[in-house]
Structure formats: C-alpha cells, structure tokens
Amino acid sequence: MSAKAASLEGRIRQHWQQLSSHEQRLADILLAAPGQLAMNTATELAQSAGVSKATTTRFFRHLGYESYDTARRQAREMQSSGSPLYLQPLSSASPLDAVMQQHLEKEIANIVNSYRNLESAELQGAVNALAQARRVVVMGWRHSQTIAQLIYRDLVHIHPDVRLLPRPGDSLAEHLAALGPQDMAICVGLRRRMPALDAAMGVLAERQVPMLYLADVLSGKPARHAQWVIRCHTDSTLIFDSTVALSGVCNLLCSLVARQMGKASNDYLAQVEALHQSLDELE
Known part of the structure; x- marks a missing residue:
C-alpha cells in the first residue's frame, strides 16, 4: 500500500x-x-x-x-x-458573528501568549547579532517564506546586505557558500516544514553561522541548530493556522534591530528614501 x-x-x-x-x-x-x-x-x-x-x-x-x-x-x-x-471543522450552523468573535478571541490569545513566551535576554541576543552581522539571510519555504518576506521587507530598509532565500532559479549552495561566523541567518519553520530547512540549517551550523529560528510552538528538529529560538502560537478556530502573532513578533524584531543599529540604520534608511524620490518609485 x-x-x-x-x-x-x-x-x-x-x-x-x-x-x-x-x-x-x-x-x-x-x-x-x-x-x-x-x-x-x-x-x-x-x-x-x-x-x-x-x-x-x-x-x-x-x-x-x-x-x-x-x-x-x-x-x-x-x-x-x-x-x-x-x-477543517464540520460545517457549522453558527452565525457568522459568533464565528468572527471566536476567531478574534483566538487571534488575541495567540498574540498575548506568544509575547508572554518571549525571553528578553534571548531576544536581545538575537537583535545584537543581527545589528552586527555583515550579511543577513532570511530563509523559509512554502507559507514560512511569507513570514520570511515580512522580515526581509523590513530589514532591507536598515541593513546594507539582506537576502531572501531560496530565490527562484538559484540553488542554496550558491548563497550558503559565502556565509560564515560574521553573518547571520533568520530561519522560519512553521509546521509542515520541508526537509530542506533542516538540511540548510545543518549546513549553516557546520559553517558556524549564527541562527535565529522562528517557529510555531512545536518547533521540530531544526530548533537544535539555532542559537536563538522564538516560538509563536499559531492555533486557529478555523481551517488555516494563524500568523498574526508571528507578524507582530517580526515587526518587533526588525524594529529592535533598527533601534540597536542607531545612526547606521537611520543613515542607510535616509539613502534608501532619497533614492525612492530620485527614481520616482513611490507615490
């Protein structure tokens, strides 16, 4: 069979x-x-x-x-x-208002419980490492890459060398080969993780690349490779996992990195904004 x-x-x-x-x-x-x-x-x-x-x-x-x-x-x-x-639950005759209220309450609980689980010393350690890293790579597969993109989209405004992996048409080896202890990796692994994540993190560990791992509460095998692990609550009352707590934690993480980098991040962001205007990229 x-x-x-x-x-x-x-x-x-x-x-x-x-x-x-x-x-x-x-x-x-x-x-x-x-x-x-x-x-x-x-x-x-x-x-x-x-x-x-x-x-x-x-x-x-x-x-x-x-x-x-x-x-x-x-x-x-x-x-x-x-x-x-x-x-997926069985079809329910519950009024939509009741379904929405249950969903809202669960989302709020996910945020509250995820923030309560954050350890300030661990979070500060990851922030310090990100602020000092020569290069930052952010990795995630499937729906985990959606969260990785959120992180990349914020960090790329304040850090001069941030890369989102995997990229279409590239192998991981082409990017991992250049990484070492002076760099940093943020790895996102929500449940239904692909084996490629654990394999990539294993390679990064061999190359002594510091890693921050963002995951659900059942973080799985990849957590053993990371120096810092942040677990977020993702349970939902409906069919799909919640990512609201992850989004909030990612916003906090990137904002803290900007604060830690101080003038360097402000100067880089100013260059980015000036080029936006020069290139007429934004309304």
Whole structure:
C-alpha cells in the first residue's frame, strides 16, 4: 500500500466499493472533515454519522486499521503536522458573528501568549547579532517564506546586505557558500516544514553561522541548530493556522534591530528614501 493510500482518506477511496451503505455514510463524514476522528470517541463519531458503534468498529477494520485508536492516533498526527484538511471543522450552523468573535478571541490569545513566551535576554541576543552581522539571510519555504518576506521587507530598509532565500532559479549552495561566523541567518519553520530547512540549517551550523529560528510552538528538529529560538502560537478556530502573532513578533524584531543599529540604520534608511524620490518609485 502506498504512503498516500495509507492515509485515512486514501484508505476510504481504496475500499469504497466494499463498504456497506452505513459505512459509506460514516466515510462521507470523515472525508468532509477527517479531523473529527482525532477529536471524537468511537461513540461520538457513530452518533454524528447516525450509525452504530459496531458499524464504526467494522468500518475501521475494513480500512485496515488494527483498531479505532490506531486510526485516531494517525489523525492526531496529521492535525499536529498542520494539515488544513485535518484542521477543517464540520460545517457549522453558527452565525457568522459568533464565528468572527471566536476567531478574534483566538487571534488575541495567540498574540498575548506568544509575547508572554518571549525571553528578553534571548531576544536581545538575537537583535545584537543581527545589528552586527555583515550579511543577513532570511530563509523559509512554502507559507514560512511569507513570514520570511515580512522580515526581509523590513530589514532591507536598515541593513546594507539582506537576502531572501531560496530565490527562484538559484540553488542554496550558491548563497550558503559565502556565509560564515560574521553573518547571520533568520530561519522560519512553521509546521509542515520541508526537509530542506533542516538540511540548510545543518549546513549553516557546520559553517558556524549564527541562527535565529522562528517557529510555531512545536518547533521540530531544526530548533537544535539555532542559537536563538522564538516560538509563536499559531492555533486557529478555523481551517488555516494563524500568523498574526508571528507578524507582530517580526515587526518587533526588525524594529529592535533598527533601534540597536542607531545612526547606521537611520543613515542607510535616509539613502534608501532619497533614492525612492530620485527614481520616482513611490507615490
């Protein structure tokens, strides 16, 4: 059985024709929101589908699971990895105002909890290193690069040598080869991280490049390479992870770097602004 077929939804599609009508009803519920398996007991899941608990037990055995708990563990692993499919709730009749309020409260909690977790000494250490670095590279893949771009967009105004990686058409080696202890890397690794991140950070560690690692609370293996680690809360009441706390922390980080660099950052920013006007780039 392939890795894809071994997932819950893959197994359902593979065995669909062999399922009874009641089992297919249960399958429809799980295909719509497979994360329900992680959150519900077998009895609760059976009730939501309008089938018996015995039907639920047979269903998972037909799919090749040893037990309901085995399937549930797999679903929880998928949730922990950040799969949007497994984070998606069942359709709810809740009024939009209630959904918006719940979402807002969760976003506020993410910001508050992330800032409470910040350690001033660690943050100051990273800020000092960034302010003194000859070159700063900011790395991230997939949705992590969106956060990396936020950092790059701020730092490029105050630091003379900032680079965003990976760049289209380039290999990492072409950029990592030039880095050493006098440089600095900011690595962003939100859940569903690509293996390339850990590999790149391993190379940077070998080259003694100081690293700041920005991640969710389950920071994963790459954290072991970094001198400084900032973990932000990303849980959401809806399908996609929240990035509001990360955005705020990135703003704080870059602003503190500008403050630490003092006149050097102000002088560089003044040159940038003068060139904006000279080139007529901005309204």
